[in-house]
Structures are given as structure tokens and as C-alpha cells.
Amino acid sequence: MRPASVDVDVLVVGAGPVGLLLAGELRRGGVDVLVVDRLAEPRTESRASTLSARTMELLDERGLVPSLGDPPREPAGHFGGIPLDLSAQPSRYAGQWKVPQPVLERILADAAERAGARVQRGHELVGLTQTGDTVHARLTGASGVVTVRAAYVAGCDGEDSTVRRLAGIAFTGPAATHRILRADLRGVQLPRRRFELLPGGLAISARSPDGVTRIMVAETGADADVSRPATFEEITLVWKRVTGEDVSGAEALWVNAFGDASRQAERYRERRVLLAGDAAHQQLPAGGQALNLGLQDAVNLGWKLAAVVRGDAPPGLLDSYHGERHPAGRRVLANIQAQARLLFDGNRPSGARELMAELIEQPTVRDLLASGISGLDVCYARGPHPLVGRRAPELAARQTGLPTTTTRMLRTGRGLLLDLGGAGGWLRAAWQGWGHRVEFGAAEPGQAYDGATAVLVRPDGIVAWAGTDGTGLREALRTWFGAAAAPAGAAAAPPPRIRTAPPVATRLPA
Ligand SMILES: Cc1cc2nc3c(=O)[nH]c(=O)nc-3n(C[C@H](O)[C@H](O)[C@H](O)COP(=O)(O)OP(=O)(O)OC[C@H]3O[C@@H](n4cnc5c(N)ncnc54)[C@H](O)[C@@H]3O)c2cc1C
Incomplete structure (x- = not known):
């Protein structure tokens, strides 16, 4: 066919x-x-x-x-x-x-x-x-x-x-050097074990609010073959050897083995x-x-x-x-x-x-x-300002006079150019030509912004530029958002905002 x-x-x-x-x-x-x-x-x-x-x-x-x-x-x-x-x-x-x-x-x-x-x-x-x-x-x-x-x-x-x-x-x-066994169990009461290093190996047990207890165990000296499927019987025996506790009467909801390959x-x-x-x-x-x-x-x-x-x-x-x-x-x-x-x-x-x-x-x-x-230390670039390449900490903001936050402004999928107080006309002038890709607003300068009077944030919440006088701003706009739609100040029709394609009409055969 x-x-x-x-x-x-x-x-x-x-x-x-x-x-x-x-x-x-x-x-x-x-x-x-x-x-x-x-x-x-x-x-x-x-x-x-x-x-x-x-x-x-x-x-x-x-x-x-x-x-x-x-x-x-x-x-x-x-x-x-x-x-x-x-x-x-x-x-x-x-x-x-x-x-x-x-x-x-x-x-x-x-x-x-x-x-x-x-x-x-x-x-x-x-x-x-x-x-x-x-x-x-x-x-x-x-x-x-x-x-x-x-x-x-x-x-x-x-x-x-x-x-x-x-x-x-x-x-x-x-490749993996350790094989760790894990099971989600119902019907057991076990003491909470937070990464306990016992003479026989590592044991963890934690009960979630729905009554399911997750146990994990890595026996010292065991093989590291993670391709071998784990069974409830195996985990029962290993858990007993390492902790002395019997979980054989529990209902096993899920059993598996994983490794520490990197x-x-x-x-x-x-x-x-x-x-x-x-x-x-x-x-x-x-x-x-x-x-x-x-x-x-x-x-x-x-x-x-x-x-x-x-x-x-x-x-x-x-x-x-x-x-x-x-x-x-x-x-x-x-x-x-x-x-x-x-x-x-x-x-x-x-x-x-x-x-x-x-x-x-x-x-x-x-x-x-x-x-x-916490995933908060990501730094993609070293720029003239210490925040460049890092996540933009949330700020209270105003857009077209209305109160908002930088988090809410990012929901549009566009970038943000923010006046952090006193940036003046040069900031709005620089923004001309990128209005279809970048939102404009004003925000309270936070301590984390370290003296910057304006900041450019990418759609993924990463600071692309921060400064006090526009040096390097247009270059940053071009680097992350492409060429301006029209020269700054030119009389032109407003450029289109992001087009949204209609949902996929195609359907694979069931
Ligand atoms: C058994 C197991 C236990 C885990 N336990 C933990 C844990 O306790 N803590 C933790 O932090 N992380 C855990 N992880 C890791 C965590 O689940 C993954 O990091 C996370 O799921 C990664 O998401 P993903 O979307 O990249 O991949 P996945 O969640 O693996 O999704 C990949 C998807 O691709 C599909 N797929 C694969 N091949 C094809 C193909 N050829 N064609 C079409 N579809 C395909 C699969 O069906 C699957 O739905 C565990 C992972 C596994 C597998």
C-alpha cells in the first residue's frame, strides 16, 4: 500500500x-x-x-x-x-x-x-x-x-x-555502575528513610498523601545490569537484606530498575x-x-x-x-x-x-x-551586566498604565523591554521596529537588577540585555529578535504581530 x-x-x-x-x-x-x-x-x-x-x-x-x-x-x-x-x-x-x-x-x-x-x-x-x-x-x-x-x-x-x-x-x-530497584507499594507502613546509608546499601522510603509508599534500594556490591527487569520478589529480598523489613505482604503497583549512567x-x-x-x-x-x-x-x-x-x-x-x-x-x-x-x-x-x-x-x-x-543558576552568557544570560527575576510592572507583573507579560510568548525607572525617550525609540516581537512596559527596579535602568528579556525569561544608556541594546534586539520591521521613526504601517497558524488540520489514520 x-x-x-x-x-x-x-x-x-x-x-x-x-x-x-x-x-x-x-x-x-x-x-x-x-x-x-x-x-x-x-x-x-x-x-x-x-x-x-x-x-x-x-x-x-x-x-x-x-x-x-x-x-x-x-x-x-x-x-x-x-x-x-x-x-x-x-x-x-x-x-x-x-x-x-x-x-x-x-x-x-x-x-x-x-x-x-x-x-x-x-x-x-x-x-x-x-x-x-x-x-x-x-x-x-x-x-x-x-x-x-x-x-x-x-x-x-x-x-x-x-x-x-x-x-x-x-x-x-x-555507563551505569549501580542498579537501583524501586517499587510503589500499597498496604505497608514503613519508617520514613531519607537516603539512609546502611551497612548493606542505600535505602529510601517515603509515603505520599495518597497512601502509596515508594521504596528504593541499591545493595552494595550488586551488579549494575539495568537491562534485567526488576521483579517484586527481587526487591522484597533486597529490601529485607538491606533494611531488615519485610514488604512481601504489600501490593506492588509498579516495580522497576534504573541506573546511574550519565x-x-x-x-x-x-x-x-x-x-x-x-x-x-x-x-x-x-x-x-x-x-x-x-x-x-x-x-x-x-x-x-x-x-x-x-x-x-x-x-x-x-x-x-x-x-x-x-x-x-x-x-x-x-x-x-x-x-x-x-x-x-x-x-x-x-x-x-x-x-x-x-x-x-x-x-x-x-x-x-x-x-x-532549584534550576535558578543557569547562566548562558557573560555580558557587560551581571544579569545578562540569567533568568529575569520577577518584577511588579505597568503596561499601558495598568498594573501587571513581568511573569504575566511573558505569557504572550513575546520578549519584554522594560523601563526600570528613568530610562527616558531613548528606550522607546530603540523599541520602534520591534513592537511586534517585544512587549514594552515599566517596572519597579528590583534589587536584583543591580543598577540597570532598562532590561530586555527573551520569551524564555532570560535577560538578553541590561544597562543604563542603550549601549548595545539595538544589537541585542537584532541578535535575539531579528532585524527591525522598519527603520526607527519611519512612518510605516505597524508590523504584524506573531501570526498564529490554524491548528493542524491533518490527521493520521487511527
Ligand atoms: C522508569 C522511569 C522512572 C523514573 N523515575 C524518576 C524519578 O523518580 N525522578 C525523576 O526525577 N525522574 C525520573 N524519571 C525520569 C523522568 O521520568 C524523565 O526525565 C522524564 O520523563 C523525561 O521526559 P521526556 O519527555 O524527555 O521523555 P519521556 O518521558 O521518556 O517520554 C518519551 C516519550 O516518547 C515516546 N517514544 C519513544 N520512542 C518513540 C518512537 N520511536 N516513536 C514515538 N514515540 C516514542 C515514549 O512512549 C514516551 O511517551 C524516570 C524515568 C523512567 C523511565
Whole structure:
């Protein structure tokens, strides 16, 4: 049978949290998106359950925080099992937020579909070729093979990414040295164990408000073969050996094994194919950093890829995705590897854990580690002002005379140019020509803005420019938002704002 063909701006492979958030971002940027997933239904296993302060800020900048309901906030996290206070971080979302991954995925799927993305499940990517300006993706589903022609493909298909393999992108780094068993149990009462290093290994147990207890155990000296599926019987025996507790009478809702491999894609882009989330990096799921790192890839990529598809991106914008997120990912992987060393110290004390516990008491060390775990330390560039390349802390603002906040202003999907007091006419004059890409407003200067009288913020909430007299501002506008629509001051029709493509009309055969 001749394969049918479907055309779309961006094909997102994988309806996990990263693919779904990216789909919503692309729709905000006005392009049409088709998301496919090989699973017929969304997954229900708990997996990750922690959102960091930075992820919460980003969800707020998308208007998605109310959909989370009232998730429990924990003021402390851990670094390699050593308690770490996160509550003093400079964010309204300081701490860690407990949101089960299936809940987050449902919220992101609803948001993406409401924005006009089409999510089609039961379609597996099996082939990928790039010719000229098109990527041809071969998908198999219940009704056979279908070929989708897309301008770009985003591989958000998890750590065993087919997109990554078909695009020929190497995935390198140390293999797992530990096998960790995990189970979600109902019907047990266990003492809470927060990363306890016992003579036989590492044991963790925590009960969630719905009465489910998650246990995790890594036995000292066990093999590191994570390809061998875990069974409830195995985890029961290992848990007994390490903790002395019997969980054999519990109902096992989910059992699995994972490892501490640390791999990263060598390139996040291969021409018209991009990688994000676990497809781009594999790590020990410590403290929710795996999920949060991937969500932040999606937010960095979405507005850039949308601008390229719309045809108004400045040169190099899409390459800045790899340029920014690859080092950010490498840094988080290094952080997680260091935590793994502390976690698996076990009954072979090296002194590192004791020393780290002492160091964490020092405010500077605590702040450094807490800002990393909270995702607030990302720095993509070093600019003349210390905020350039970093997240823009939230400010109270006014737009066309009405009170608002910078968080609310970012919900439009455009950049922001803010007068922080006394910038004067030069700021508004510089803005002329970029009004269709960048919102203009005034904000109360916050302490964090360190003397700047004006600031330019990208759609992903990162400071592109900050200063006191416009030096370098037009260059920053061109770098991130492309050429001005008309010379400053020229009498011209107002340029169009971001076009929103109609929702994808194409439908894959069921
Ligand atoms: C078993 C397990 C337990 C975890 N536990 C934790 C935890 O406790 N804490 C923590 O922080 N993190 C945990 N993680 C990691 C966390 O879940 C991931 O970091 C997060 O899901 C990454 O999101 P993603 O969207 O990048 O990839 P995924 O969530 O893996 O989504 C990828 C999607 O792509 C689909 N897909 C794959 N191949 C194809 C294909 N060829 N064609 C079409 N669709 C395809 C898959 O069906 C899947 O829906 C766990 C992960 C797993 C797998």
C-alpha cells in the first residue's frame, strides 16, 4: 500500500512531558505542530514527582500554575542524600513542588491541545531522512505505515531515542555502575528513610498523601545490569537484606530498575532534527533534576524554532539552542554524578560525605548547591551586566498604565523591554521596529537588577540585555529578535504581530 503523506511545520516525536511542553511553546510561537507517541495511552506510573523553583516560574510564565491545584511544597531537598535547605532561594517558588508526572503530563497535554497542537498516540517513529528543507518521518501504527513530511522534527522520545539514533547523533558518557530497584507499594507502613546509608546499601522510603509508599534500594556490591527487569520478589529480598523489613505482604503497583549512567548527545541539532529532554541526556533521576532539565530544554527551544519556522529568526538563533543547553545539561550531569558518588558511598566511607555535610552548612556552599538544584543558576552568557544570560527575576510592572507583573507579560510568548525607572525617550525609540516581537512596559527596579535602568528579556525569561544608556541594546534586539520591521521613526504601517497558524488540520489514520 502506498504510504499516505501529511505535512506539518514541526513533528514532535514523544508525548512525554518535554514533547508536550515543547508543542505548547511552538503553538505560542504561531507554528503548527503534530505530536506522535508510540503508546496508545499516556503512562500512569509515578516516575518523577518534583518540580523545581525554576520550572514553577516557567509554568507560571505560561499561565499553567493554577492547573497544578495546590501541590505540596517541600522547603528542603537534598544533595547526594544530604539535606539541603532550598527555602531561601530568591524565587516566589523557592523549594520543591510535589507533582506526580502523570498529572503534569495531563496538564501539559491539555494546554498543548487547547493551543491547537494535535497529539496522536499509537504511532511509532521508525524511519527518518532529511532532504533539502524537509524531514521525512516514517511512522507505524495500527493502520500501517504513514510518512509525515515536516520542516523540522523534535526528538523528545526519551533516553532510548529513535530520533537520536536515526539522525546519527552519538550518545556518550559513563555507563551505569549501580542498579537501583524501586517499587510503589500499597498496604505497608514503613519508617520514613531519607537516603539512609546502611551497612548493606542505600535505602529510601517515603509515603505520599495518597497512601502509596515508594521504596528504593541499591545493595552494595550488586551488579549494575539495568537491562534485567526488576521483579517484586527481587526487591522484597533486597529490601529485607538491606533494611531488615519485610514488604512481601504489600501490593506492588509498579516495580522497576534504573541506573546511574550519565550520557549526553554530542549534538542537540542535526540540520532539521533537534533533541530535547531525556533524548538529549540520560542521568540518575536524583531530586527531579532529569525532568526539570528536560522541561527547560523545551522552553529554550520552543520560541527559537518557532521563529525559524515563521521565517523571522536572526541568523544563528537555532544554533544557540545547542550552544546554551548542551553546556547547561553537561553541568547538571556533572552535578548528578557528584551526588551519585555521595549516595553510593555506602559502607565504604571515603570521608567525602562527612566533609560535604560540613561544607553544606557554609552559607556560600549551601546557596551555590541550592540554586543549582532549584534550576535558578543557569547562566548562558557573560555580558557587560551581571544579569545578562540569567533568568529575569520577577518584577511588579505597568503596561499601558495598568498594573501587571513581568511573569504575566511573558505569557504572550513575546520578549519584554522594560523601563526600570528613568530610562527616558531613548528606550522607546530603540523599541520602534520591534513592537511586534517585544512587549514594552515599566517596572519597579528590583534589587536584583543591580543598577540597570532598562532590561530586555527573551520569551524564555532570560535577560538578553541590561544597562543604563542603550549601549548595545539595538544589537541585542537584532541578535535575539531579528532585524527591525522598519527603520526607527519611519512612518510605516505597524508590523504584524506573531501570526498564529490554524491548528493542524491533518490527521493520521487511527
Ligand atoms: C522508569 C522511569 C522512572 C523514573 N523515575 C524518576 C524519578 O523518580 N525522578 C525523576 O526525577 N525522574 C525520573 N524519571 C525520569 C523522568 O521520568 C524523565 O526525565 C522524564 O520523563 C523525561 O521526559 P521526556 O519527555 O524527555 O521523555 P519521556 O518521558 O521518556 O517520554 C518519551 C516519550 O516518547 C515516546 N517514544 C519513544 N520512542 C518513540 C518512537 N520511536 N516513536 C514515538 N514515540 C516514542 C515514549 O512512549 C514516551 O511517551 C524516570 C524515568 C523512567 C523511565
